[in-house]
Amino acid sequence: MALVSAVLVGGAVGLVVLTAGPLYRAARGPTVLDRAIAVNAVGTTTIVVLALLAAAFDEPGFLDVALVYAVLNFLLSIGLSRVVLDGGEVL
Amino acid sequence: MTGTLVTLVVTFLVALGVGFVGVAAVGLVRLPDLYTRAHATSKSDTLGTLLGLAAVAVAFGGGQPTVKTALLFVFVLLTGPTAAHAITRAAYDRGVDGWTRPGTPGGATAQPGSRVQHGHEANRGPQAQPGPDGPNDPDDGG
Numbered sequence: 754m755a756l757v758s759a760v761l762v763g764g765a766v767g768l769v770v771l772t773a774g775p776l777y778r779a780a781r782g783p784t785v786l787d788r789a790i791a792v793n794a795v796g797t798t799t800i801v802v803l804a805l806l807a808a809a810f811d812e813p814g815f816l817d818v819a820l821v822y823a824v825l826n827f828l829l830s831i832g833l834s835r836v837v838l839d840g841g842e843v844l
Numbered sequence: 845m846t847g848t849l850v851t852l853v854v855t856f857l858v859a860l861g862v863g864f865v866g867v868a869a870v871g872l873v874r875l876p877d878l879y880t881r882a883h884a885t886s887k888s889d890t891l892g893t894l895l896g897l898a899a900v901a902v903a904f905g906g907g908q909p910t911v912k913t914a915l916l917f918v919f920v921l922l923t924g925p926t927a928a929h930a931i932t933r934a935a936y937d938r939g940v941d942g943w944t945r946p947g948t949p950g951g952a953t954a955q956p957g958s959r960v961q962h963g964h965e966a967n968r969g970p971q972a973q974p975g976p977d978g979p980n981d982p983d984d985g986g
Contacts, residue, residue, distance in 0.1 A: 764858035774869030830927035834934035
């Protein structure tokens with residue numbers, strides 16, 4: 754059990770380190786939609802990190818948080834693309 | 845309950861998932877265009893996410909948390925590429941130009957009359973020298 758938990762926590766730490774790439778693109782993407790794609794990638798990584806920590810610490814309540822994060826991430830992407838398509842200059 | 849086989853399968857799936865998310869992160873940093881970045885993040889990032897969720901489902905080993913993880917798996921499988929497609933279609937409908945190699949005469953921006961010229965010239969990368977026939981110049985407009 755301890756080895757499985759260590760592997761899951763290690764995977765979560767690796768994913769958090771790899772989030773630096775999408776954060777860089779979100780900081781200096783030339784357009785709003787570059788930033789939207791980068792934020793979508795960060796949110797997807799957040800879902801996996803929450804699920805991995807739920808399995809590592811044996812707390813299934815984190816999975817509900819991950820489900821809510823998934824729904825909010827999808828709604829953020831769809832809403833942001835609609836706003837940009839309607840011509841609103843967000844940034 | 846958690847034998848050696850479960851540990852091996854979870855380690856394999858987590859390593860593969862982190863590898864695919866790393867590929868997506870490199871693509872999101874290095875690729876020159878919004879469309880190619882969406883290509884990286886919609887396929888590679890979604891595959892890494894699904895492998896990580898499969899590792900979580902194996903590690904829980906049955907019961908209600910595995911069912912919740914399976915629901916999360918299906919939801920991410922449906923909504924990840926859909927969100928990337930919606931963002932990319934919004935970019936295309938606004939007329940964001942695709943990247944072409946500087947100096948080649950063909951490409952997606954060779955006929956610039958039909959769409960709205962949006963023209964973000966900061967997207968061209970460091971090798972955007974001003975050519976004489978220039979698809980790099982957003983102001984000549986067709």
